[in-house]
Amino acid sequence: MSKGFVFRIGGAAGDGGSSSAENFARICVRSGLYTFTYTSYQSVIRGGHVWVQVRAAEDPVLSQGERPDLLLVLNQQTADIHATQVRDGGAILMDEAIQVDAAKLATGVRVLRMPLAKIATELGVQQLKNVVALSAAMALLDMDVGLLEEAIRETWGTRKPKALEGNLEAMRRGTAWIAANGGSMKLGIRFSGKRRLLMTGNNAIALGAVAAGCNFFAQYPMTPASSIMHWVASHALECGVVMKQAEDELAAINMCIGAAHVGTRAMTATSGGGFALMVEALGEAGMTETPIVVALVARCGPSTGLPTKTEQGDLNMALGAGQGDWPRIIIAPRNTVECFTESARSFNLADLYQTPVILLSDLYLSEGFRTVEPDALDMNIPIVRGFLADGAPPEGGYKRFKITDSGMSPRAFPGMKGFEYVAGTDEHTEDGELISDVRAGVPEFIEVRRKMHEKRMRKLRTAVKDMHGPEVWPEADAEYTILSWGSSQGPVREAVTRLRAEGASVNSMEFRDLFPMPVALVEKALAKVRASLLVEGNYTGQFGRLLRAETGFKPDFTYFKSDGEPFYPDELVTKVKEVLVRA
Amino acid sequence: MLDLNAYKSETKPTWCPGCGDFAVLSSLMKATQALQLEPWNIFIASGIGCSSNFPHFLSAFGFHGIHGRSLPVASGAKLANPELTVIAAGGDGDGFGIGAGHFVHTMRRNLDITYIVMDNQIYGLTTGQASPTSEMKMQTKSTPEGVIEEPINPIALALGAGATFVSRGFSGDVKGLTEILTAAIQHKGFALVDVLSPCVTYNKINTYEWFRERVYRLDKEGHDPSDLGKAWARAVEWPAFGSLRERVPTGIFYQLKGKPTYEDLEPGLRAGPLSKRVAGMKPELGKELLAEFY
Numbered sequence: 001m002s003k004g005f006v007f008r009i010g011g012a013a014g015d016g017g018s019s020s021a022e023n024f025a026r027i028c029v030r031s032g033l034y035t036f037t038y039t040s041y042q043s044v045i046r047g048g049h050v051w052v053q054v055r056a057a058e059d060p061v062l063s064q065g066e067r068p069d070l071l072l073v074l075n076q077q078t079a080d081i082h083a084t085q086v087r088d089g090g091a092i093l094m095d096e097a098i099q100v101d102a103a104k105l106a107t108g109v110r111v112l113r114m115p116l117a118k119i120a121t122e123l124g125v126q127q128l129k130n131v132v133a134l135s136a137a138m139a140l141l142d143m144d145v146g147l148l149e150e151a152i153r154e155t156w157g158t159r160k161p162k163a164l165e166g167n168l169e170a171m172r173r174g175t176a177w178i179a180a181n182g183g184s185m186k187l188g189i190r191f192s193g194k195r196r197l198l199m200t201g202n203n204a205i206a207l208g209a210v211a212a213g214c215n216f217f218a219q220y221p222m223t224p225a226s227s228i229m230h231w232v233a234s235h236a237l238e239c240g241v242v243m244k245q246a247e248d249e250l251a252a253i254n255m256c257i258g259a260a261h262v263g264t265r266a267m268t269a270t271s272g273g274g275f276a277l278m279v280e281a282l283g284e285a286g287m288t289e290t291p292i293v294v295a296l297v298a299r300c301g302p303s304t305g306l307p308t309k310t311e312q313g314d315l316n317m318a319l320g321a322g323q324g325d326w327p328r329i330i331i332a333p334r335n336t337v338e339c340f341t342e343s344a345r346s347f348n349l350a351d352l353y354q355t356p357v358i359l360l361s362d363l364y365l366s367e368g369f370r371t372v373e374p375d376a377l378d379m380n381i382p383i384v385r386g387f388l389a390d391g392a393p394p395e396g397g398y399k400r401f402k403i404t405d406s407g408m409s410p411r412a413f414p415g416m417k418g419f420e421y422v423a424g425t426d427e428h429t430e431d432g433e434l435i436s437d438v439r440a441g442v443p444e445f446i447e448v449r450r451k452m453h454e455k456r457m458r459k460l461r462t463a464v465k466d467m468h469g470p471e472v473w474p475e476a477d478a479e480y481t482i483l484s485w486g487s488s489q490g491p492v493r494e495a496v497t498r499l500r501a502e503g504a505s506v507n508s509m510e511f512r513d514l515f516p517m518p519v520a521l522v523e524k525a526l527a528k529v530r531a532s533l534l535v536e537g538n539y540t541g542q543f544g545r546l547l548r549a550e551t552g553f554k555p556d557f558t559y560f561k562s563d564g565e566p567f568y569p570d571e572l573v574t575k576v577k578e579v580l581v582r583a
Numbered sequence: 584m585l586d587l588n589a590y591k592s593e594t595k596p597t598w599c600p601g602c603g604d605f606a607v608l609s610s611l612m613k614a615t616q617a618l619q620l621e622p623w624n625i626f627i628a629s630g631i632g633c634s635s636n637f638p639h640f641l642s643a644f645g646f647h648g649i650h651g652r653s654l655p656v657a658s659g660a661k662l663a664n665p666e667l668t669v670i671a672a673g674g675d676g677d678g679f680g681i682g683a684g685h686f687v688h689t690m691r692r693n694l695d696i697t698y699i700v701m702d703n704q705i706y707g708l709t710t711g712q713a714s715p716t717s718e719m720k721m722q723t724k725s726t727p728e729g730v731i732e733e734p735i736n737p738i739a740l741a742l743g744a745g746a747t748f749v750s751r752g753f754s755g756d757v758k759g760l761t762e763i764l765t766a767a768i769q770h771k772g773f774a775l776v777d778v779l780s781p782c783v784t785y786n787k788i789n790t791y792e793w794f795r796e797r798v799y800r801l802d803k804e805g806h807d808p809s810d811l812g813k814a815w816a817r818a819v820e821w822p823a824f825g826s827l828r829e830r831v832p833t834g835i836f837y838q839l840k841g842k843p844t845y846e847d848l849e850p851g852l853r854a855g856p857l858s859k860r861v862a863g864m865k866p867e868l869g870k871e872l873l874a875e876f877y
Contacts, residue, residue, distance in 0.1 A: 030877070197876035207872060213861045215851070216663055235872065240860065242662050242851035247688040251655040254648070258628065258659025261646055262667065263858035266659070284649045372876070379869025383862060413858065414644035414660070414667050417623040422638045422645035425631075434639060434647065437597050 003189045004033065004057020005141060006065040010082055011074025014046040016130045020072075021052035024134060025198060025369050027147045028056040032192030036490075037369040038064035038566060043223075043307045049077055058190055060371070062335075062490030066570050070140060070185070072133055073098055091185055093136055095129070112136070112181065119173050128170040135174030142184045144191065145175050196373055201339040201366040201487075204377070205269070205295055205359065206231040208343030211381045214265040214293070215241040218255035220248055220274055223307045224363040225297040228269040249274035253281040256292045260285075261423060263413035265347050269295035272314045273304065279321040282356050286326025288423040289401065289409070289456070291350035291357075291386075295343070298362040300564040309564030310363035312486055312537035318358045319515060319546065327407075327459040329353065330515040332360040332486035334471075336370045338512065340377050348384040349466060353459045354408055360514070362537070364566040365487035387411060393418035399430040403451055407458030427452060460516040467513040469521030474500075476528060478507035480580040483534045483555055485511040485543045488567055492535060495572035506576060511543065517550045526553050531580055533557045535572065556580075587616050589642065596640045603754030603780030603791075604634050604701050610757050611670075611699070612641065614764035626667045628657040630682060632674035633708045634701035634780070651682030654689040657696050664858040665695070665846040668768065675702040679715040679735045690744035690773050692845040697767045697774045700737065703782035704789050711785035718822060721788055737777045738818040738836055742811070747839040748774035749814065751832065753798050754781060755791050759833060766835060772844050779831070794831060797821075801834035808838045 007024065011017040018039060028035040033056035042048040055065035067087045073079045073094035083100045086092055089108045092100065095116040102111065114136060120129035131152070138145055148171055156164035178184070199207075206228045209217070219229040233243045242259075246252035249270055256266035270278065275296045285292050298314040300306035318330050329349050333342040339361060346357040389398060389410035400421045402409040409430075412419035422428075426436035427449050439445040470483075473493060484492045489510045499506045509525060509532075534544050534555035539562045547553050557579040561567065590612040598604050615625065625643035629635035631650035638645025644667075648656050657671040678686050678700045689696065705723065706712040712725035716737070720729040741749045748770040752760035760778065767774035779798070781791050807813060814837035821831045846852055854860065 195877050197873065199876045203876065210872070211864045211869065213863060215857045215860060216659065218659065237850045237853075238868065238871070240851060240854040242849055242857060244658075244662065246655070247684055250652060251658075251685055251688070254652040254655030255659035255662070257648070258646070258656035258661075259663035259857065260659075261656070262626065262660045262664045263861070264663040265861050266663070280649055281652065284652075288646065288648070374873075377873060379864050379873065380866065381863055385861070414626045415624055415664065415858075417621070420623055420642055420644050422647055424639070424647040425649050426647065433594055434636070437636075 002057045002059030003187060004055065004061065005069040005187055005189070006067065007054045007056070007070045007072070007137065008051060008068035008082060009072040009074065010049065010051035010078030012046070012077070013042065013044050013048050013050050015074045016127060017050055017074050018052055020130045020134055021054055022369065023151055024137070025054045027138070027143065027151060028054060029196055029198040029371055030147050030150070031143055032194045033057060033189070034060045034196070034371045035198060035369065036061045036064055036371070038364070039367065041308045049081070051078065051082065058192070063494050063569050064368070064566065066568055069187070070137060072137055091140055093133060093140065110182070114177060119170070123166055123170055125166055128166055131167050131170035132174040135171040136178050139175040139178035140185045141187060142189065145171060196371050197377070198369050198371055199336060200227060200369055201333070201336050201361055202227040202297065203231055204336050204339035204372070205343040205361065205366070207377065208340040209267050209293070209347065210235070210239050210241060211379045212265065212344040212347040213381070213383050214267050214347055215239070216256065216259040216264045216266040217241060217268065218244040218246045218252040218266070219269050220246050220252050222271045222274045224299055224367050225269040225271050225274070225295060227367070228295060249277040250281065253278040253292070253294065257281060257285050257288070257290050260290050260292050261288070265351070267293040267295065269297060271297050271299050272301050272317065275314065275317060275321070282328070283322030283324065283326050284425050285356045286322065286328065286456070287425045289354040290423070291354050293343070293346045293350050293357050293359060295359045295361065297366045298360070300562070306564045308363070310537065310566050311562055311564065312362055312488070313539070313542070313562060315360065315514070315538070315542040315546070318360055325457060327353065327355045327456055327463070328515065329355065329357045329463060330360055331357065332512055332514055333365065334486055334489035334510055334512050335365070336372055337376045339365065342512070344381045349463070351386040352384060352408070352466070353463045354386060354411060355459060360486060362487050389416070389419060397431060400432050401428060401430050401452065401455070403430060403455045406462045407455050408462070464516045464518050467516060467518040469518050470509045470511045470525050472525060473508045473510065475507055479505035479530055480576065481507055481509050481529045481532045482572070482576065483509045483511070483532055484536070485514065488535055488537060491567035491569050491572060494569035495576065498569060498573050499576055506580070514543070514546065517546070519550050523551050526551060531556050533559060533576060533580055535559045535567065537567065538562050585616060585619055585621070587612055589622055590615055592640050592642045594639045597636060598633060599784050601783040602633070603703060603778070603782070604637070606754035606757050606760060607699060607701055607778050607780055608637065608640055610752070610760040610764050613761045614768060617765055618768060620668050620768070624667055625670065626660050627670045627672055628653045628660065629671065630673040630677035631708070632677045634672065634674040635677055637672040651677050651680070652685065653677065654682060654685040654696070654698065658689055658692070658694055661694050661696055661846065662849065662852070662857070664856045665852065666856055669695070670697045670699065670768070672699045673701070674707070675700060675704060675716045676706050676714045679737060683715070687740070687744045690741055690746040690775070693745070693747055693772045693842060695771055695773070695844045695846060697776065699764070699776045699778060701780040702737065702777050703780050703786055704734070705782050705786040707782045707785055718788065734822045736818065736822055737775065739815070741775045742814055742818055742837060746775050747772035747842050748835070749837040750774070750776050750835045752776055752778040753794055753833050754778060755795055756798070756833065759800060763835060770838060772839070772842055779833070797829060797831040798833050799830055801832050801836065806834065808835045811837060
């Protein structure tokens with residue numbers, strides 16, 4: 001049985017809780033534990049209430065877990081909200097000035113009232129109280145405090161010797177206090193010391209893009225997509241890429257279209273509101289057959305909604321974005337590794353099919369720090385550029401939009417002599433001449449329109465061969481199946497594991513390649529489903545509707561959640577027991 | 584030596600007979616020929632409107648995009664391949680209405696792009712509504728009682744936004760317009776060429792005759808384009824609040840030479856054009872990037 005813990009830290013924005021948690025998560029990974037973080041934050045810069053959950057264990061962890069074993073309290077509000085959630089036998093670490101009602105706590109919860117502020121005052125820097133607390137937490141969990149020292153040295157190193165010494169002293173005071181006040185929680189965790197990576201989904205999306213040769217990014221800031229821009233901007237020079245912060249999302253996507261049109265690989269990233277602004281340009285890219293990749297990192301809508309909360313509510317928008325029909329590909333990575341692989345793959349798909357690819361993530365997947373195995377990210381991505389024009393221009397002139405069986409036509413780039421053409425958003429002929437004015441409705445050109453539109457849409461038929469069916473885990477046959485898509489994979493798998501441990505025959509069917517849907521593969525997988533529960537993070541069951549439209553399949557039960565919070569394995573276990581076992 | 588035919592498209596313009604845009608097309612062809620630009624190294628982006636059909640009527644690479652977004656497309660193209668001569672073209676509605684945000688931001692960036700606005704002070708393709716440059720009191724389909732908001736002054740707006748080349752041409756003066764366009768393309772940085780390009784169908788006020796009575800050439804009056812203060816003074820001559828509209832200056836209002844372009848300053852371009860560097864990642868770099876996550 002994998003041993004581990006759930007560590008929760010809470011305070012006001014600006015208290016340093018988030019950065020302490022990130023440091024703590026990194027230290028967990030360095031100690032050899034698998035780690036998963038979830039940050040509950042608000043749209044404020046200072047004040048309010050922020051809490052971070054860091055779950056770590058000897059074996060892989062796929063969700064943020066539930067109630068904390070150890071709660072680090074940075075302000076009174078945190079104690080008021082979270083103290084009662086600490087598990088039996090857990091611990092609460094807090095400043096001596098903070099009050100908790102011991103009668104309301106779970107059984108055997110140890111309350112450690114530590115002189116955090118007092119120690120920090122003695123050290124002359126108030127911010128050091130977080131270091132004191134962090135080292136105390138590590139001592140409670142029997143973690144190697146040397147890893148904290150390593151992290152402190154990385155931050156302050158040779159840069160600020162005085163700050164370094166202050167931090168190290170704070171660390172020593174924290175561990176000494178725990179030693180003198182009852183010692184560790186004796187959880188008996190084995191720390192393998194094997195080092196793995198810790199990154200967010202957005203880190204992985206950005207890495208996948210640069211590994212796939214994308215060297216043009218244009219973006220407008222929007223939570224929770226902004227950290228893609230931040231990572232790219234801070235690595236632009238070493239990677240030789242341009243990261244353009246645009247004046248708005250309209251500019252961001254149109255810059256990508258311009259850059260991709262002349263031959264580079266381009267990406268923009270945004271959340272629902274920004275994506276809504278990009279809709280017209282997506283059709284522009286579809287019509288001009290320009291390959292671009294748009295990362296849509298969904299947050300809780302509608303409208304401004306809850307900007308710091310999660311939801312899988314933008315699938316309908318991705319499916320329906322744009323006037324008329326144009327071929328699009330929608331991929332929803334299910335975990336951090338797939339954020340990398342699918343981001344990279346999106347560029348090859350975009351080039352192959354000469355059309356936009358929408359990489360559909362969400363706040364939960366994109367912002368959470370998760371452990372990644374060292375060999376899981378292969379940075380050596382094969383670059384597939386699709387149908388390119390080369391050599392001399394053909395007799396009778398180059399036809400950028402040549403009608404083909406596959407739907408794809410040879411791409412030439414500005415700078416290639418003899419291949420001059422115009423890419424138009426108006427309907428056009430094979431060589432790019434528009435047919436929207438003096439030719440519209442003339443019989444010959446009704447036919448041109450029909451053929452050209454069919455050619456573009458035919459790309460979907462070709463692309464479907466590159467789409468993968470759902471993954472069924474851990475085995476193909478089970479009495480009950482939970483269906484999910486994208487980021488819900490982790491919590492669903494943990495729920496399945498727990499149910500199976502209790503003897504239930506349950507498996508998980510997880511969709512990633514959403515559109516064009518590989519109907520034959522999906523139907524084959526669905527044929528084995530006996531009783532099913534569809535789990536989605538939105539109100540209307542957007543994926544369920546797509547699945548039904550494409551295959552006629554209707555799940556027996558549904559569990560839709562759109563309160564801004566991620567799925568917790570516990571609630572899924574409860575739901576499954578309630579509906580499936582009864583079925 | 585490329586002759587004028589090298590820039591001619593097989594597609595004939597669909598503009599109304601007498602449209603000011605014909606003069607812009609012939610002036611641009613003359614300018615590119617004078618500069619001996621290779622057609623395959625020219626990229627023209629446009630938006631939507633009569634004048635945005637422009638790229639089809641010229642032999643070059645073109646992108647006929649959506650309404651108001653020619654400048655972002657042109658910017659992306661220029662950033663991806665700075666070796667191209669990048670031109671954006673469109674109308675006053677496209678550039679100063681729906682695309683006004685991009686207009687301001689592209690100017691302050693000083694990308695090396697020539698922006699030609701065929702300014703007819705009316706929406707032509709949608710059959711005659713008021714545009715951002717329509718004058719006060721002008722009666723249109725959308726303003727039957729007359730326009731009641733001041734027109735945008737593109738020249739003043741460009742000066743205010745930091746454009747390094749600000750000019751106005753007139754379709755009734757092909758020679759002058761050709762000179763301006765030649766200088767604009769040669770200018771290293773963002774160049775605005777706002778062209779008074781009469782709409783013979785829907786604008787019955789700002790006609791060729793109306794302009795001929797009022798236009799004058801700045802260079803003939805000894806205007807010094809390096810003087811920003813004097814450029815401002817000329818810019819507000821027309822259109823201006825309460826203006827008598829007696830004189831409409833044409834020519835180069837302002838030119839700031841030697842200012843680094845955005846491409847010059849962009850760190851990501853130091854290794855050369857992006858479009859020529861689409862490739863897999865070097866193993867050492869991949870390793871280095873992953874190392875940060877341990």
